[in-house]
């Protein structure tokens with residue numbers, strides 16, 4: 001039986017800061033030659049009292065399971081849209097247990113609670129079904145250098 005998990009704001013669980021920075025770096029920045037220190041420095045912005053940006057972590061007690069962030073801007077080609085649910089990552093051994101879905105849903109709900117009626121997300125086309133199943137509407141395809149799909153959630 002899969003073990004339970006909790007979703008917390010990283011500001012309340014700073015012990016997971018290094019794990020989050022490491023996973024974001026490995027998944028999206030290491031291959032581009034960006035140093036880990038640079039990602040850690042940017043992640044510090046998500047630890048301040050400002051409502052956005054923020055980061056959520058999924059954990060089982062002290063065990064880190066996954067993360068998601070909410071940032072003001074994720075696509076340079078669409079600067080007018082905000083906020084964005086981004087950088088969702090679940091530890092390989094913890095996948096297919098609903099953790100990624102829970103993180104994304106909670107991030108979107110938290111944005112709604114902050115007063116943002118529309119929340120945005122961009123992803124590779126292969127992820128389209130995953131996000132549509134979670135209630136995200138595809139609004140644009142093939143945007144920017146990485147030909148990303150753009151989704152919105154309005155409810």
Ligand SMILES: CC(C)(COP(=O)(O)OP(=O)(O)OC[C@H]1O[C@@H](n2cnc3c(N)ncnc32)[C@H](O)[C@@H]1OP(=O)(O)O)[C@@H](O)C(=O)NCCC(=O)NCCS
Pocket residue numbers: 027087088089090091094095096097098099100101102122123124126127128129130
């Ligand atoms: C995508 C990711 C966050 C999903 O996390 P998860 O905890 O396994 O997600 P859930 O358990 O909530 O949902 C799993 C469902 O998503 C589907 N899914 C997972 N990755 C998928 C993908 N790349 N494309 C399509 N569907 C996918 C699975 O098939 C599964 O559906 P099923 O159980 O009905 O078959 C995780 O695979 C991950 O961290 N991937 C690497 C980072 C990444 O790609 N992030 C997204 C960037 S846009």
